[in-house]
Amino acid sequence: MDYENILTEEQNGILHITINRPKKLNALNRATIKELHEAFSNAKEDHEVKVIILTGSGEKAFVAGADISEFADFSPEEGRELAARGQASLFDFVANFPKPVIAAVNGFALGGGLELAMAAHFRIASDNAKMGLPEVSLGVIPGYGGTQRLPQLVGKGRAMEMIMTAGMIDANQALQYNLVNHVTSLDELPELAQELAQKIMKNSLVAISGAIRAINANYEDGVNGFEVEIGEFGHAFGTADFKEGTDAFLNKRKADFPGE
Ligand code: COA
Numbered sequence: 001m002d003y004e005n006i007l008t009e010e011q012n013g014i015l016h017i018t019i020n021r022p023k024k025l026n027a028l029n030r031a032t033i034k035e036l037h038e039a040f041s042n043a044k045e046d047h048e049v050k051v052i053i054l055t056g057s058g059e060k061a062f063v064a065g066a067d068i069s070e071f072a073d074f075s076p077e078e079g080r081e082l083a084a085r086g087q088a089s090l091f092d093f094v095a096n097f098p099k100p101v102i103a104a105v106n107g108f109a110l111g112g113g114l115e116l117a118m119a120a121h122f123r124i125a126s127d128n129a130k131m132g133l134p135e136v137s138l139g140v141i142p143g144y145g146g147t148q149r150l151p152q153l154v155g156k157g158r159a160m161e162m163i164m165t166a167g168m169i170d171a172n173q174a175l176q177y178n179l180v181n182h183v184t185s186l187d188e189l190p191e192l193a194q195e196l197a198q199k200i201m202k203n204s205l206v207a208i209s210g211a212i213r214a215i216n217a218n219y220e221d222g223v224n225g226f227e228v229e230i231g232e233f234g235h236a237f238g239t240a241d242f243k244e245g246t247d248a249f250l251n252k253r254k255a256d257f258p259g260e
Pocket of ligand 1: 023024025027064065066067068069108110111112134135138
């Protein structure tokens with residue numbers, strides 16, 4: 001598939017999606033958001049794709065935010081629509097994606113960039129990464145889920161401080177804040193992402209989808225996560241992966257999950 005603003009490459013079950021506007025520090029314009037939506041939609045249907053690694057091109061930025069030049073003259077109604085459409089087509093879509101999504105944060109992850117990384121199922125970062133939600137410095141607030149996902153990950157007080165000061169934290173502070181799970185050098189970031197993806201792929205991806213839904217249920221209004229967990233747990237018993245996983249264990253062999 002040819003895209004203008006992103007690169008996609010599938011290798012051994014891992015789909016690498018790279019946001020590719022390095023001259024603009026990979027800022028998310030509308031076209032990029034649309035292409036990302038398309039790439040994720042295709043990945044959802046593609047049985048070859050087991051895990052997705054999302055990163056930015058170049059050595060400076062994951063994504064330096066939503067493209068400011070596109071919304072500078074927006075009306076309140078247009079602003080509302082921008083946030084609503086972006087959340088539905090990309091940020092919530094990624095957060096609820098049935099296959100694991102790892103964000104490999106390779107530099108600045110600011111505004112919409114950090115919001116995209118936070119929508120991923122978990123994050124790893126290179127030691128040059130800088131993260132923040134600087135929207136209030138522009139007279140606006142985070143609109144792609146940042147006011148909700150940042151406190152979920154780092155706690156309310158830290159989120160309040162980061163958003164109010166519009167400041168950036170470095171990779172080690174992000175690690176301390178539980179915003180990222182691992183920090184490594186920029187050179188080793190792709191390898192670490194790959195290693196994690198490979199570890200994940202040894203397991204039942206059907207079961208992983210159920211776990212994603214159950215974990216996410218904890219953050220949905222009016223949904224009882226424990227009930228969702230019970231439903232997903234029961235559902236797993238009817239899958240071929242469960243038969244294979246338990247049979248492999250009982251017969252002291254490695255499981256070869258059919259993914260069904
Ligand atoms: N939207 C649009 N363009 C952006 C952008 C964004 N969010 N972030 C960076 N760019 C563009 C710059 O305008 C510049 O383009 P130009 O060369 O055509 O002038 C190019 O990317 C390089 O950025 P520059 O600012 O020159 O790099 P820097 O190393 O001096 O600074 C940052 C890096 C990340 C500190 C700075 O680019 C920045 O503050 N960006 C905006 C961050 C932000 O507020 N994001 C939240 C948006 S809601």
